[in-house]
Amino acid sequence: ETGVTQTPRHLVMGMTNKKSLKCEQHLGHNAMYWYKQSAKKPLELMFVYNFKEQTENNSVPSRFSPECPNSSHLFLHLHTLQPEDSALYLCASSRELASEREQFFGPGTRLTVL
């Protein structure tokens, strides 16, 4: 295992629901990331946090709201999603934001929006 856990692993929600995805890393890393993975498309970086501070929002719709209470935990709050938001959502962490650092990924949450 990579040391990054995500819950839940699967989530089905209606367009009017509110749900949250959770990510936890046990690696002592300082940077955390949310990605969206859709079939046949490159991974899309959504948000970046460094020492709990958001450093990047990659033009993500406001129906996705991240939260990083500490360097070990990252949440993605979801509300009024659309069917096209169905995808695998991956959390990752790295020791720091430096370009040469590899990222460690969690197993992902498979989200289906009905």
Place this chain on the structure above:
Amino acid sequence: AQSVAQPEDQVNVAEGNPLTVKCTYSVSGNPYLFWYVQYPNRGLQFLLKYITGDNLVKGSYGFEAEFNKSQTSFHLKKPSALVSDSALYFCAVRPLTGGGNKLTFGTGTQLKVEL
């Protein structure tokens, strides 16, 4: 803007044969290059990276990759494929300077190793 191209959606190889998964990139300045592998129902796992130095980089599970600056390529190779190597492989690039914190990924290549 940086980009990565993985020209093959799928690569089929017989077990025991050498394998190559292709990757070309575009980035301003010098690149950091990465390969990740994704097994079914799992997240991405880091395989290897090129930062500087020797153009031939060795990584996990017997994989290696060769950085070719003139051809802007970073192909993944393994001398003898195993059935257990069957997975989805992603190439990624990040500029050495600038570019923010964005790691740009390719669309992935499905590797299928058959007996």
